[in-house]
Amino acid sequence: MKNLTIxxxxxxxxxxxxxxxxxxxxxxxxxAEGAKLYSQNCGRCHNARPASDYTKREWSxxxxxxxxxxxxxxxxxxxxxxxxxxTLTADVRNDVDSSGKVIQRTPQELIAQFGCQGCHVIxxxxxxxxxxxxxxxxxxxxxxVVKKLRDxxxxxxxxAMPQFPMTDADIEAxxxxxx
Amino acid sequence: MKKIPIAxxxxxxxxMTVAPNLQAxxxxxxxIGRFVIxxxxxxxxxxxxxxxxxxxxxxxxxxxxxxxxxEKIHIESELEFSLGANGETEVEMEYADIHYFLNDNTxxxxxxxxxxxxxxxxxxxxxxxxxxPSGPGLYGHGGNGSLAPLVxxxxxxxxxxxxxxxxxxxxxxxxxxxxxxxxxxxEEVGGGGEGEEGGHGAIPEVGFEAGKGDxxxxxxxxxxxxxxxxxSIEVGxxxxxxxxxxxxxxxxxASAIDFNWxxxxxxxxxxxxxxxxxxxxxxxxxxxxxxxxxxYLQGSWQxxxxxxxxxxxxxxxxxxxxxxxxxxxxxxxxxxxxxLEASTALKVAYEDTTxxxxxxxxxxxxxxAFGF
Numbered sequence: 001m002k003n004l005t006i007x008x009x010x011x012x013x014x015x016x017x018x019x020x021x022x023x024x025x026x027x028x029x030x031x032a033e034g035a036k037l038y039s040q041n042c043g044r045c046h047n048a049r050p051a052s053d054y055t056k057r058e059w060s061x062x063x064x065x066x067x068x069x070x071x072x073x074x075x076x077x078x079x080x081x082x083x084x085x086x087t088l089t090a091d092v093r094n095d096v097d098s099s100g101k102v103i104q105r106t107p108q109e110l111i112a113q114f115g116c117q118g119c120h121v122i123x124x125x126x127x128x129x130x131x132x133x134x135x136x137x138x139x140x141x142x143x144x145v146v147k148k149l150r151d152x153x154x155x156x157x158x159x160a161m162p163q164f165p166m167t168d169a170d171i172e173a174x175x176x177x178x179x
Numbered sequence: 180m181k182k183i184p185i186a187x188x189x190x191x192x193x194x195m196t197v198a199p200n201l202q203a204x205x206x207x208x209x210x211i212g213r214f215v216i217x218x219x220x221x222x223x224x225x226x227x228x229x230x231x232x233x234x235x236x237x238x239x240x241x242x243x244x245x246x247x248x249x250e251k252i253h254i255e256s257e258l259e260f261s262l263g264a265n266g267e268t269e270v271e272m273e274y275a276d277i278h279y280f281l282n283d284n285t286x287x288x289x290x291x292x293x294x295x296x297x298x299x300x301x302x303x304x305x306x307x308x309x310x311x312p313s314g315p316g317l318y319g320h321g322g323n324g325s326l327a328p329l330v331x332x333x334x335x336x337x338x339x340x341x342x343x344x345x346x347x348x349x350x351x352x353x354x355x356x357x358x359x360x361x362x363x364x365x366e367e368v369g370g371g372g373e374g375e376e377g378g379h380g381a382i383p384e385v386g387f388e389a390g391k392g393d394x395x396x397x398x399x400x401x402x403x404x405x406x407x408x409x410x411s412i413e414v415g416x417x418x419x420x421x422x423x424x425x426x427x428x429x430x431x432x433a434s435a436i437d438f439n440w441x442x443x444x445x446x447x448x449x450x451x452x453x454x455x456x457x458x459x460x461x462x463x464x465x466x467x468x469x470x471x472x473x474x475y476l477q478g479s480w481q482x483x484x485x486x487x488x489x490x491x492x493x494x495x496x497x498x499x500x501x502x503x504x505x506x507x508x509x510x511x512x513x514x515x516x517x518x519l520e521a522s523t524a525l526k527v528a529y530e531d532t533t534x535x536x537x538x539x540x541x542x543x544x545x546x547x548a549f550g551f
Contacts, residue, residue: 040410044441045298046308046550047521057212061245064253064278065217067286069302071343071352071405074283085210128410128443140486156483156491158518 027082028113034083035115039127041070041080048129048160050152051084059084083115087162104169107177114164122178130161137178145178146171211247218242218257219522221306223546229325232540238262241273241305253278274334288339295341295354295403296417297435297450300333307550310446311514312526313542315475315500317452324532325540327506329452329473330433331385332419335359337398352405352415360399360421361431362386385423385431385456397422405437413439429457429466444484449476473502492518496528507535514544522550 042048054062059081067077096102111117117126120133136145147154149171152161166174220240227234239261246254256275263269276290293301300318303309316326319333337358344351364384399421407413420432433454440447451474460467477498482490496514514528525547532540 043410044413044439045302047518049521049550053522054215055212056210058215059212060210061212061215061247062217064247064280065243065245065255067280068253068278068288068341071341071350073343073345074280131443155488158492158521160521 030079030082031086032083032112032115032118034079034081034086035118036127037072037076037118038080038083038115039119039129041072041076042066042160043129044070047158050160051087051162056085056088083118084162086114087164089165102167102169104173107173110166110170110174114166119161133178135179137175142175145175149174211250213247215245216242217245217551219305219307219548219550221312221546221548223312223544225312226543227324227540229540229542231325239306251280253280284343286341288341289337291334291336292339292356293334294332294356294358294401294419295339296330296332296401296419296433297403297452298415298437298439298448299450300330303448304333305550306546306548307522307524309548310477310479310494310496310516310526311498311512312528312544312546312548313512313530315450315477315498316502316508316510316532317450317473317475317500324510324530324542325534325538326500326502326508326510326532329454329471329502330419330435332361335399348408350407350409352407353402354404355400355402357398357400358421359393360397361423362394363424363429394425395422395427397427411441413437413441424457429459431456444481446479447477450474469505471502471504471506473500475500494518494524509533524548 038048051059063077063081066072066080067074072080105113111122116122116133119127119129120131121128122133124134126132148161149164149166152159152163218241221238223237225234225237239259241257241259243255243257248254254277257273259269259271259273261269261271272291274290274292276288276292279287279289281287295301297318299309299315304314304318306312314323316323317329319328319331335358337356339354339356342351342353344353362385364386399419401417401419401421403415403417405413405415415435415437417435417437418433420430423429423431431454433452435450435452437450438448451472453472454470456469456471457466458469459465475498477496479494479496482493482495494516496512496516498510498512498514500510500512502508510530510532512528512530514526516527517525519525526544528544528546530540530542530544532542534540
């Protein structure tokens with residue numbers, strides 16, 4: 001009878017769940033949330049895997065497996081997949097205006113676009129999968145940060161940091177707000 | 180009465196399948212695939228001074244087949260290929276199950292699945308995830324050396340209902356499952372199996388390997404409830420109970436508390452496990468209980484915290500394991516890992532195991548483990 005009670009109580013809880021609202025996978029807020037969830041969940045059991053370990057299609061099959069393993073909700077799993085996809089595609093590059101001129105995004109827009117604070121602390125806020133970026137220019141130098149943004153594995157082959165599709169101007173913008 | 184839990188679980192699951200407010204990932208605009216082979220493997224060299232064991236090289240290949248039938252249905256199976264003593268290929272089905280994503284929070288799993296008991300068994304044991312080349316000695320499935328595991332069961336056949344709830348900035352995870360359960364072992368279990376005689380009287384052997392059938396009408400029931408403050412802290416309580424004798428009068432039960440702290444450069448994990456096995460005392464015909472318990476604590480530290488590029492790939496790991504009450508033993512394991520990729524590590528470890536009779540088993544491991 002005790003077993004039956006436990007099962008029924010757990011099932012009753014299902015009726016209190018709320019349904020999820022689907023977001024488009026390129027929604028910046030979904031990507032930022034995905035980066036945060038990636039940081040929070042992937043390192044719980046193992047080294048976080050870089051997005052480049054699988055293709056976008058492969059991630060779509062791997063993520064349901066990890067949703068179950070990591071106890072993620074469907075919405076969370078979708079957000080992580082959107083984040084991983086965003087690092088594997090070129091369509092998150094800067095927009096162009098009607099004359100074809102690149103509209104340079106602000107550092108704040110870049111941080112949101114690439115989900116940097118999912119894994120790193122910037123201005124006192126962010127995740128802890130990667131080291132804090134507050135003071136990183138002072139401690140490691142500008143050259144180090146530029147190299148890291150261009151090739152995250154240059155000094156650590158097991159780094160989970162994605163190789164973001166950043167332009168030189170994007171990198172300069174990022175450097176401008178890091179200290 | 181024993182049949183009611185699984186019947187209730189199945190009935191409730193079917194009822195909720197048609198509930199009106201259910202949706203999972205419908206509306207996804209992501210590029211959808213159908214089939215992936217993931218998995219892991221390892222090559223290990225083990226040097227031991229134990230006269231009952233040989234130094235040797237071992238190799239395993241463990242593919243995981245993942246199929247996405249739809250946004251709600253996912254199928255997975257893990258097979259382990261390894262070499263037998265005479266060079267033959269051994270194949271073991273670790274799990275083969277189907278997930279039905281009932282709604283955003285709930286997953287129903289049916290088939291043979293890894294039991295959500297503690298953390299090491301269901302999540303940490305794959306060699307590219309396990310930070311040491313051996314196991315802590317509390318779980319079955321190899322890697323225990325001369326320690327007699329407390330929980331030989333890793334996977335079984337049945338149904339599991341998994342939930343995840345967000346509570347503010349924390350999360351609540353629940354798993355409740357019904358599986359075929361343990362059985363009375365016909366032959367004596369070697370290698371210090373659960374219930375082995377050890378000066379504690381004649382104790383029936385308990386077998387845990389999932390088979391096609393069940394030796395009694397009773398099912399085992401278990402679960403894990405965990406609370407997490409992600410990304411740093413997760414604490415879980417697990418339980419398992421089932422009858423193993425043919426007449427369903429003798430029970431095996433286990434419970435565990437696991438705790439996990441995950442930092443940017445460091446991790447600390449531990450589990451405390453208690454088990455009880457009923458046995459028939461041949462002297463007075465009464466049912467007595469054989470209790471065993473144990474725990475392990477493991478810490479790891481990535482040297483990249485030092486900010487020296489040459490040390491970035493290195494990780495240090497230390498683990499202590501202890502089994503009490505019967506077939507006692509303790510184990511220290513120290514390891515150094517060199518990470519070639521996020522999922523590939525060269526691991527070197529030294530392990531010192533001391534058993535209750537004073538015997539020791541010292542081993543050196545060199546293992547190349549990879550996940551793919």
